[in-house]
Amino acid sequence: MLLAIRADSSARMGTGHVMRCLALGQAWQEAGGRVEFLTRCESEPLVERLASEGMLVSRLNGSSDWPSLESAVAARRPAALVLDGYHFDPDYQRRARSLCRPLVVIDDNAHLSGYSADVVLNQNIYAEAANYSVEPNTELLLGCRWVLLRKEFRHWQGWRREIPTQARNVLVTIGGSDHDNITLRVMDALRQFAAGHQLQVIVVAGGGNPHLRALERAAAESPDVELRSNVSDMPSLMTWADVAITAAGSTCWEAAFLGLPSLTLVVADNQEGIARGLERAGVAINLGWHRDLTIHGIAAALADLLPAQSRRQRMSENGRALVDGGGAQRTVAAIRNFVKP
Numbered sequence: 001m002l003l004a005i006r007a008d009s010s011a012r013m014g015t016g017h018v019m020r021c022l023a024l025g026q027a028w029q030e031a032g033g034r035v036e037f038l039t040r041c042e043s044e045p046l047v048e049r050l051a052s053e054g055m056l057v058s059r060l061n062g063s064s065d066w067p068s069l070e071s072a073v074a075a076r077r078p079a080a081l082v083l084d085g086y087h088f089d090p091d092y093q094r095r096a097r098s099l100c101r102p103l104v105v106i107d108d109n110a111h112l113s114g115y116s117a118d119v120v121l122n123q124n125i126y127a128e129a130a131n132y133s134v135e136p137n138t139e140l141l142l143g144c145r146w147v148l149l150r151k152e153f154r155h156w157q158g159w160r161r162e163i164p165t166q167a168r169n170v171l172v173t174i175g176g177s178d179h180d181n182i183t184l185r186v187m188d189a190l191r192q193f194a195a196g197h198q199l200q201v202i203v204v205a206g207g208g209n210p211h212l213r214a215l216e217r218a219a220a221e222s223p224d225v226e227l228r229s230n231v232s233d234m235p236s237l238m239t240w241a242d243v244a245i246t247a248a249g250s251t252c253w254e255a256a257f258l259g260l261p262s263l264t265l266v267v268a269d270n271q272e273g274i275a276r277g278l279e280r281a282g283v284a285i286n287l288g289w290h291r292d293l294t295i296h297g298i299a300a301a302l303a304d305l306l307p308a309q310s311r312r313q314r315m316s317e318n319g320r321a322l323v324d325g326g327g328a329q330r331t332v333a334a335i336r337n338f339v340k341p
Contacts (some may be wrong), residue, residue: 167242256319
């Protein structure tokens with residue numbers, strides 16, 4: 001059975017929509033199905049990653065989205081169709097559902113007047129309180145039980161983190177694109193902080209990051225900072241790290257699953273609820289909006305957290321309790337319940 005996934009990425013949008021759909025696609029493949037992405041993905045490394053997973057990638061052309069999707073779905077007749085993106089409004093969903101059922105909509109905000117889908121998935125920590133306007137038979141998959149984790153993370157199921165007395169390994173990852181170059185500001189803060197605290201810092205720049213050259217120059221000036229680009233094995237870095245500094249997006253769920261205490265930054269409107277929710281759950285420390293971030297603020301948060309072993313222990317345990325790693329498989333099972341034999 002073919003699962004068709006409609007999701008995009010760009011420097012401004014980031015890579016989160018495609019990456020979580022990659023996790024869903026992997027779980028669909030593991031259940032014996034095939035996957036095709038119908039996309040306007042601007043990141044060539046990300047397209048190559050999808051292809052390396054054995055997934056078909058079809059680039060949609062033309063200025064209008066709908067005719068491209070309509071012709072693609074009509075030609076392929078998939079068993080199910082997934083839409084992940086904020087521009088798929090109720091009318092778009094109704095037309096898509098007339099082409100293919102079940103229709104799955106992956107959402108973060110419950111911001112639309114209505115959702116015309118068979119399945120609506122919102123994996124965020126605040127999702128269970130969201131007020132979705134849906135049809136009576138629509139299945140709502142809400143909350144962290146449904147977090148879509150890629151298989152490279154699920155391979156670490158059962159691993160347990162050792163919490164050192166003093167945290168020294170810091171991982172920085174601000175997303176797949178980081179249009180506003182927040183990573184450079186974090187690196188500036190760590191450059192001043194790391195030497196006096198014997199830190200080792202690894203900074204990850206996503207494949208869609210447009211500021212790679214500036215980050216390379218900054219890393220060259222910082223002996224304690226190592227820059228890595230287009231990383232394919234994030235779990236190894238997260239298991240190496242004692243603490244992460246990350247945007248409050250999809251990476252938060254990966255860090256929680258691996259019990260990695262985090263300092264989170266809000267880089268988009270849809271991340272505010274995640275950052276607040278993770279702090280309330282004792283999983284992460286919310287540093288607030290990136291535009292308000294100061295070098296002093298980062299340094300103060302690190303100075304508090306790095307020596308606080310018992311606090312980091314609690315954060316690690318809370319993260320593992322929040323994200324159990326089975327969300328992608330549960331989602332596949334929910335979709336298959338709607339698929340006609």
